[in-house]
Amino acid sequence: MAPQGENRTDADLTGEPGSSLHGVTGHEVFPYINMDTVPEEATDLKGRKFSLPVDSEHKAKKLKIYSFARPHMLTFHLSWISFMTCFFSTFAAPPLLPIIRDNLGLTKTNIAHAGVASVSGSIISRLLMGTICDLFGPRYGCAILIMATAPAVFCMSIVSTVDGFILVRFFISFALATFVSCQFWMSSMFNGQIVGLANGLAAGWGNAGGGITQLVMPLVYDLIAKNIGADNFTAWRLAFFLPGCMHIVMGLIVLAIGQDLPDGNYSSLKRSGDKVTDTFFKVLQYGVTNYRTWIFTITYGYCLGVELTVDNIIAQYFYDRFDINLTIAGTIGSTVGLMNIISRPAGGMISDMAARRFGMRGRLWALWTLQTIGGVLCIGLGLLGSLGPSVVVLVIFSIFMEAACGATFGIIPFISRRSLGVISGAVGAGGNVGSILTQVLFFSNQSYSMEKGIMLMGVMAIACTAVLFLVYFPQWGGMLCPPSKATEEDYYGGEWNEAERAKNLHRNSLKFAENSRSERGPSRQEQTSDSAPTTRV
Amino acid sequence: MASLQRLVVTVIMVITLATGVRNVEGVLFSSLTRTLTVIAQIQSENASAGAATVGVDSVSIDWSLDSTIPSKVGENYAYVKLELCFAPVSQIDRDWRNTYDDLDKDKTCFRELTTQRYRNAGDSFVWRIPKNVPGAYYFVRAYALTVTGVEVGYGQSTDDEKNSNLIRIIPITGRLRVMDFAGILFSLLSVVSLFLVLAKEARAQAFSGIRIFPIDLTVVPNVRGI
Numbered sequence: 001m002a003p004q005g006e007n008r009t010d011a012d013l014t015g016e017p018g019s020s021l022h023g024v025t026g027h028e029v030f031p032y033i034n035m036d037t038v039p040e041e042a043t044d045l046k047g048r049k050f051s052l053p054v055d056s057e058h059k060a061k062k063l064k065i066y067s068f069a070r071p072h073m074l075t076f077h078l079s080w081i082s083f084m085t086c087f088f089s090t091f092a093a094p095p096l097l098p099i100i101r102d103n104l105g106l107t108k109t110n111i112a113h114a115g116v117a118s119v120s121g122s123i124i125s126r127l128l129m130g131t132i133c134d135l136f137g138p139r140y141g142c143a144i145l146i147m148a149t150a151p152a153v154f155c156m157s158i159v160s161t162v163d164g165f166i167l168v169r170f171f172i173s174f175a176l177a178t179f180v181s182c183q184f185w186m187s188s189m190f191n192g193q194i195v196g197l198a199n200g201l202a203a204g205w206g207n208a209g210g211g212i213t214q215l216v217m218p219l220v221y222d223l224i225a226k227n228i229g230a231d232n233f234t235a236w237r238l239a240f241f242l243p244g245c246m247h248i249v250m251g252l253i254v255l256a257i258g259q260d261l262p263d264g265n266y267s268s269l270k271r272s273g274d275k276v277t278d279t280f281f282k283v284l285q286y287g288v289t290n291y292r293t294w295i296f297t298i299t300y301g302y303c304l305g306v307e308l309t310v311d312n313i314i315a316q317y318f319y320d321r322f323d324i325n326l327t328i329a330g331t332i333g334s335t336v337g338l339m340n341i342i343s344r345p346a347g348g349m350i351s352d353m354a355a356r357r358f359g360m361r362g363r364l365w366a367l368w369t370l371q372t373i374g375g376v377l378c379i380g381l382g383l384l385g386s387l388g389p390s391v392v393v394l395v396i397f398s399i400f401m402e403a404a405c406g407a408t409f410g411i412i413p414f415i416s417r418r419s420l421g422v423i424s425g426a427v428g429a430g431g432n433v434g435s436i437l438t439q440v441l442f443f444s445n446q447s448y449s450m451e452k453g454i455m456l457m458g459v460m461a462i463a464c465t466a467v468l469f470l471v472y473f474p475q476w477g478g479m480l481c482p483p484s485k486a487t488e489e490d491y492y493g494g495e496w497n498e499a500e501r502a503k504n505l506h507r508n509s510l511k512f513a514e515n516s517r518s519e520r521g522p523s524r525q526e527q528t529s530d531s532a533p534t535t536r537v
Numbered sequence: 538m539a540s541l542q543r544l545v546v547t548v549i550m551v552i553t554l555a556t557g558v559r560n561v562e563g564v565l566f567s568s569l570t571r572t573l574t575v576i577a578q579i580q581s582e583n584a585s586a587g588a589a590t591v592g593v594d595s596v597s598i599d600w601s602l603d604s605t606i607p608s609k610v611g612e613n614y615a616y617v618k619l620e621l622c623f624a625p626v627s628q629i630d631r632d633w634r635n636t637y638d639d640l641d642k643d644k645t646c647f648r649e650l651t652t653q654r655y656r657n658a659g660d661s662f663v664w665r666i667p668k669n670v671p672g673a674y675y676f677v678r679a680y681a682l683t684v685t686g687v688e689v690g691y692g693q694s695t696d697d698e699k700n701s702n703l704i705r706i707i708p709i710t711g712r713l714r715v716m717d718f719a720g721i722l723f724s725l726l727s728v729v730s731l732f733l734v735l736a737k738e739a740r741a742q743a744f745s746g747i748r749i750f751p752i753d754l755t756v757v758p759n760v761r762g763i
Contacts, residue, residue, distance in 0.1 A: 140735075
């Protein structure tokens with residue numbers, strides 16, 4: 001049996017509550033980072049050499065974006081492409097709404113309800129997906145979800161009633177849970193030093209699917225309606241065969257060439273050493289009673305939530321307000337999602353840079369600034385009446401909002417060590433809830449025009465971001481208050497009660513506390529911290 | 538950070554002010570006088586249905602100068618533009634069909650049918666309804682245009698409240714039976730191929746003894762005391 005408490009591997013923690021979300025945040029410094037590099041002759045179980053440097057668990061320590069080498073880089077690409085496919089199909093309807101609303105006789109209220117439905121399904125499915133990944137592995141989780149939601153995408157071609165449309169958008173949105181399998185898969189393949197960057201890129205590139213769809217779907221519709229000559233009400237239905245087939249193809253590819261672990265598709269439950277088992281209710285308790293969880297749920301709701309809402313409404317907004325054709329409206333709308341490719345990872349990097357200079361207080365200020373600027377630009381977008389400036393403001397607004405999404409996940413790892421999974425899940429769900437709330441309040445109301453709705457969304461984003469001022473870490477301070485004499489060990493150890501501490505169950509938290517001293521900022525560092533990973537999700 | 542924020546807000550304000558300069562407004566509908574009489578009727582084999590089906594039926598439109606208007610007014614008119622417009626019942630809760638007084642912004646009349654030369658005695662037009670017309674209640678409006686194309690008068694096939702003599706158009710669903718079958722087929726393909734692959738891998742696990750499923754489905758739990 002491995003020595004107690006040392007060299008704990010990820011495999012030991014599989015199955016623990018929330019372990020499927022470990023790796024989402026990428027700040028698992030120690031003991032999840034395995035610092036030993038095996039010599040170059042490392043081979044997998046079939047005797048093939050790995051093309052990337054790996055640690056002793058065969059997880060890659062480097063990311064080579066242009067490579068498709070098995071297993072690590074292939075996993076990276078399979079995982080972000082399947083996540084992108086799911087975003088593609090979830091937001092495939094909005095750019096075609098000007099045609100769909102005439103075909104099905106939709107009213108503004110119907111469209112808003114459909115928009116709400118399109119972000120609600122994923123709340124449920126993300127929770128289930130965590131369990132599925134824990135039990136069956138990310139390869140099956142991803143493939144099962146993506147192939148099981150393909151029928152819902154094909155049903156979009158068949159709907160002829162308002163309720164049918166809303167239901168289909170609800171069921172398609174279940175596919176957004178591939179976020180969880182994507183992140184879980186990355187953390188099985190990439191070492192803790194690089195997993196933050198890998199997760200950030202994969203999440204950003206996957207989110208960009210919401211932008212790609214706004215570009216591609218009107219083009220496909222045009223191709224079918226004009227070149228093939230189908231009636232317009234038939235053409236949009238045919239266009240939905242594209243995302244449907246993408247689902248089937250990606251699902252089969254993932255099953256055919258994907259693998260769960262660097263060493264193959266083996267069960268990941270090799271337990272060694274004595275593992276610290278935790279109970280679900282304790283983890284839930286400490287997650288729920290930490291007020292910071294709820295603050296970040298609210299702020300993420302007005303960061304990712306705004307992005308999802310804008311994905312749903314923007315093509316229709318430009319089509320109606322500025323009288324441009326469907327393809328151009330879709331192209332403009334796609335810029336929102338496409339900015340994700342760079343801005344989400346960039347947000348994480350900005351958070352890291354702020355942390356290097358000012359510690360956790362810097363991270364909080366960076367997040368507040370990015371999100372508030374995004375809110376101001378959103379107000380501007382609602383106020384502008386001409387096309388050119390609107391497009392410029394839209395692009396800059398999406399850069400700031402998505403950077404704020406990336407920066408949020410720079411702070412999440414530090415809220416709690418024990419309940420990391422629950423908090424990540426709650427914050428992720430908060431994003432969807434924010435989108436639901438925004439669409440219900442501002443876009444389904446007859447008294448608000450769409451431009452007024454956008455303006456009010458910006459106002460609410462600024463207001464909800466202001467709650468960040470209430471966040472206070474005793475060991476690091478808050479935005480306005482300096483830190484107290486408390487230490488990181490007090491904070492993270494405080495999540496365990498006396499009985500548990502007596503049994504030394506909190507040793508992982510203590511190790512994490514030691515490594516999180518980097519969040520004090522350079523002026524308070526007593527010792528140079530031991531290479532805390534600086535890449536963020 | 539604060540100065541950057543101030544800069545951004547200033548830029549926004551400048552942009553907003555710059556675009557606040559409005560374009561020259563179009564003609565206002567309230568400034569037009571109702572001078573034309575328009576009669577629109579459905580031409581359908583299925584006349585008793587009271588509605589027109591796209592692709593099959595037509596709408597015949599007759600317009601002329603209103604008999605109460607002196608014909609001197611008609612000297613100003615050069616063309617007559619016929620448009621299909623949404624009735625208020627089809628505009629409810631649909632902002633993209635809203636009525637605005639400024640004719641450049643107005644979304645009530647979404648489809649231009651034809652433009653004919655003006656004649657005092659009037660003219661007629663038969664419009665074969667194409668398949669891309671949405672299902673709704675409509676009326677026909679005729680704008681009298683000057684030589685330069687500016688609207689100076691109008692007439693419509695309904696009353697001022699736009700509630701009578703409405704034309705109901707029945708649209709296509711857009712669904713094709715072939716497409717329905719293809720959709721069902723592809724869905725089945727997805728689900729069935731998923732099951733086949735999972736079954737194949739489960740069988741491979743049972744045969745080779747290598748655990749692929751993390752849960753060993755072949756082992757019966759050891760239940761004591763029973």
